[in-house]
Amino acid sequence: MRHYELLIVVKPTLTVEELQAKLNFLKEILEKNGAVIAAKQEMGTRKLAYQIDKFERGSYTVFYFTAPTAAIAEVERLIRITEEFIRFMTVKFENQKELRFWNKQVEKLTKKSEPAPVAVAAPVAESKETSEDEIVTTEA
């Protein structure tokens, strides 16, 4: 298992649901090939620096994941077939400094998208306190 980052540019003509369907399709491909997705970053629709297939804009999404090396070739083959994906870029993170960056990005994104793990830890402590408070009030 190695650490990877996959940037994908999707056609701007798709609707929101179609875009999500395409991204889920990509997610399924990744997971089917043994990848574990750590984080997903949606950068939204932005202007391309130059025209690609006559498109001026494209919607960018980045996946951070770990996967066996053989998976990448298969995933890239399927991306090339799919017409809605106009550009992609897979980057491998190998040495310690690169991995530190990968971890930092994943941490940043998981914090933003799901504050759930932090929230779960906090209410446990809070609930204990509140229960103690309740006991005090009932006694009083």
Place this chain on the structure above:
Amino acid sequence: MAEKRKFARKYCKYCEAKVEYVDYKDAKILRHSLSERYKIMPRRLTGNCKRHQEMVELAIKRARATAVIPYIIDTRKVVAVPFEQLQQ
């Protein structure tokens, strides 16, 4: 006696900022090492250290491939846009 230095000594801005990994998606970081026409600036002009220059080069090439940064800006491109607007 050596003459007084007229210009500030060049130094690596990336070392100063303690950049460990240059992200190709962030055009702001790369802008420092690009010329007006989006060519990669040589080390002798920017003062980048070799280690960071190599990282920046790779990041710029990746950014170009994913249309984050243009490959070139030529006169044709600059002229084409206002002309189209005039026709409409």
